Amino acid sequence: AQKVTQAQTEISVVEKEDVTLDCVYETRDTTYYLFWYKQPPSGELVFLIRRNSFDEQNEISGRYSWNFQKSTSSFNFTITASQVVDSAVYFCALSEVGTGNTPLVFGKGTRLSVIA
Amino acid sequence: DGGITQSPKYLFRKEGQNVTLSCEQNLNHDAMYWYRQDPGQGLRLIYYSQIVNDFQKGDIAEGYSVSREKKESFPLTVTSAQKNPTAFYLCASSIETSRGGTQYFGPGTRLLVL
Numbered sequence: 688a689q690k691v692t693q694a695q696t697e698i699s700v701v702e703k704e705d706v707t708l709d710c711v712y713e714t715r716d717t718t719y720y721l722f723w724y725k726q727p728p729s730g731e732l733v734f735l736i737r738r739n740s741f742d743e744q745n746e747i748s749g750r751y752s753w754n755f756q757k758s759t760s761s762f763n764f765t766i767t768a769s770q771v772v773d774s775a776v777y778f779c780a781l782s783e784v785g786t787g788n789t790p791l792v793f794g795k796g797t798r799l800s801v802i803a
Numbered sequence: 804d805g806g807i808t809q810s811p812k813y814l815f816r817k818e819g820q821n822v823t824l825s826c827e828q829n830l831n832h833d834a835m836y837w838y839r840q841d842p843g844q845g846l847r848l849i850y851y852s853q854i855v856n857d858f859q860k861g862d863i864a865e866g867y868s869v870s871r872e873k874k875e876s877f878p879l880t881v882t883s884a885q886k887n888p889t890a891f892y893l894c895a896s897s898i899e900t901s902r903g904g905t906q907y908f909g910p911g912t913r914l915l916v917l
Contacts, residue, residue, distance in 0.1 A: 691845075720903040730891060732846075732908040739903070778845060784902045790836070791906060793845035 689714045691781050693794035700769050701802050708764045708797045710779030716740075721755065721762045722780040726796070732778070738762065769801045805830050807909035809894050814914045816881065816888060824879045824912045826894035835877035836895040836906060839863060846893060852877055881914065889916050 690713040700706045712721065723735040736746065738755055746753045750767045766773055776796045807828045816822045826835065834853045838846040848861030852871040866885025871877055877896075881888045892912045897904035 696843075718903075722905070724908075730893075730911040730913075732893065732895075734905055734907060737903075737905050782903045790834075790848070790851060790902055790904075793847075795843070795845040 689781050689783050689792045691779050691792055691794035693779055693797050695797045697798045699800045703768050705767050706769050708777050710762045712760050712781045714783055716783040718784040720782045723764050724778045726776040771801050771803050774799060774801045807896055809909040809912050814912055815917050817917050819883045821880055821882050824892055826877045827875055828896045830896060832896035832898045834897045837879045838893045840891040888914055890914060
């Protein structure tokens with residue numbers, strides 16, 4: 688069965704610090720997709736990134752970077768030089784292509800607070 | 804602008820009452836989804852639809868019903884059978900009907916029981 692674990696419930700950092708949000712997943716599929724979403728206080732989920740299981744290249748987008756390691760079933764998200772606007776709940780999610788009844792399974796989220 | 808709209812933003816339900824949450828998208832997406840979010844929890848899938856006039860139950864469909872008569876619209880009815888409906892409800896859509904498609908979300912509806 689597919690499962691996503693975000694062990695960090697809440698993280699607080701001071702502005703300009705780097706912070707890494709952890710995501711560990713479980714799946715029996717060989718083909719799957721991983722996602723990160725941001726949920727600011729307004730409530731709407733904002734899509735950040737999608738990676739497929741065959742692409743283990745790390746990705747960088749501005750201050751955001753993602754580290755995908757199949758060997759440890761992890762897809763971690765790092766924010767460099769954090770800003771107050773980064774304060775939000777961040778969700779990691781998994782979609783199995785071949786099996787599983789649910790199109791997308793979410794972790795319980797990590798609440799990030801960036802303090803000025 | 805293209806996007807997903809949900810209405811109302813806040814909805815109050817009395818005991819024994821059915822209420823309907825609206826979700827509309829103008830992205831020309833085929834697939835649409837409804838999720839429920841409880842405080843401190845992730846999102847749980849209620850129903851999803853990959854094509855007009857067809858939909859499937861998600862993990863927590865009991866007490867809810869949906870319809871998909873138009874591609875743009877996927878309303879969710881919270882029936883009186885749903886005993887604990889207080890939650891934040893999010894609608895999403897994706898252009899791909901196959902698994903793995905990126906889902907884009909609306910602003911959500913917060914449902915409260917009076």
